[in-house]
Amino acid sequence: MMKYLIFSLFMLMGTMVFIAACSKDDDSTCTESTWYEDADGDGLGNPDVSQDACDQPNGYVSNSDDPDDTSNSGTTLHNAFAEFDADNYTIYLDGNEVVLESNGLPNHTSPYWSAGHPLDVEPTVTSYAQMAPGNIDDFNGSYTLRVPANPVKASNASSTGLGPIGMAISGSMIYNDEEGPNVPIDNALPSLDYTAAHTGPQSYHYHLETKAWSNDDENLIGIISDGFFLYGRKCNSTGTYPTDLDASGGHTSTTQHTTVAEYHYHIQNELYLNQYYILFPGNYQGTPNAIQ
Numbered sequence: 001m002m003k004y005l006i007f008s009l010f011m012l013m014g015t016m017v018f019i020a021a022c023s024k025d026d027d028s029t030c031t032e033s034t035w036y037e038d039a040d041g042d043g044l045g046n047p048d049v050s051q052d053a054c055d056q057p058n059g060y061v062s063n064s065d066d067p068d069d070t071s072n073s074g075t076t077l078h079n080a081f082a083e084f085d086a087d088n089y090t091i092y093l094d095g096n097e098v099v100l101e102s103n104g105l106p107n108h109t110s111p112y113w114s115a116g117h118p119l120d121v122e123p124t125v126t127s128y129a130q131m132a133p134g135n136i137d138d139f140n141g142s143y144t145l146r147v148p149a150n151p152v153k154a155s156n157a158s159s160t161g162l163g164p165i166g167m168a169i170s171g172s173m174i175y176n177d178e179e180g181p182n183v184p185i186d187n188a189l190p191s192l193d194y195t196a197a198h199t200g201p202q203s204y205h206y207h208l209e210t211k212a213w214s215n216d217d218e219n220l221i222g223i224i225s226d227g228f229f230l231y232g233r234k235c236n237s238t239g240t241y242p243t244d245l246d247a248s249g250g251h252t253s254t255t256q257h258t259t260v261a262e263y264h265y266h267i268q269n270e271l272y273l274n275q276y277y278i279l280f281p282g283n284y285q286g287t288p289n290a291i292q
């Protein structure tokens, strides 16, 4: 019996020496960082369960952003993304961000397609003489936008700039109400096609209500680069024009895509030059992300 105890003690000491040697070796070859458990697999870590290690342990992530690590409802792809054209977009979750990749092409007819293209049509509200130079298919577009899966309003609103400020469900880009630095869209209006788009230095884009798929209704227009969705002039929550919009055309309510009230923008039901509805005159109420 005594012999057995001494043998066990010997083995135990040997094991301890072995463990000490191992961890000493680890310390000298790497820098440990803190990892947080991600039990629900949503890419967000539990601040209350962590371990220090050199390499990322299985089931652990580097952030501690998950106040509820029992359900991954925080980062499922929003229902509204199902309306984005599947041929022109690749949309996927990357941790707690949504990545949208577009080829910039619209999924509808326009006189801005080159002659012979299946979606090419005769101009109606514009004319060949008034149209901007360049066909849709002259541009080899490629646009990427990363937005938080659950965007929040910023403490301060910020103004939009030139170039793409959002992505429309068709595949093409959303611009604001300017055609150049401090140049309102007014002079370029005759070049807009029936869905208020034209070509420009960076491809085909929309400035005004997109009649190809939204005309005085609650349809989804697209997503603004701060991650909030843009809808038509009416709201699904009431079936009519919202009366509680902020300066950016935003408010918080349910939509056809969610039963939980969330912040979103609308095309404001205010006439511009007596006949137009600007898509998004701004400002961003969230934090804008680059479309590049």
Ligand SMILES: [Zn+2]
Residues within 6 Å of the ligand: 175, 178, 179, 188, 198, 199, 200, 205, 207
């Ligand atoms: Zn333009």
Ligand SMILES: [Zn+2]
Residues within 6 Å of the ligand: 231, 234, 235, 236, 237, 242, 251, 253, 254, 255, 264, 266
């Ligand atoms: Zn609404």
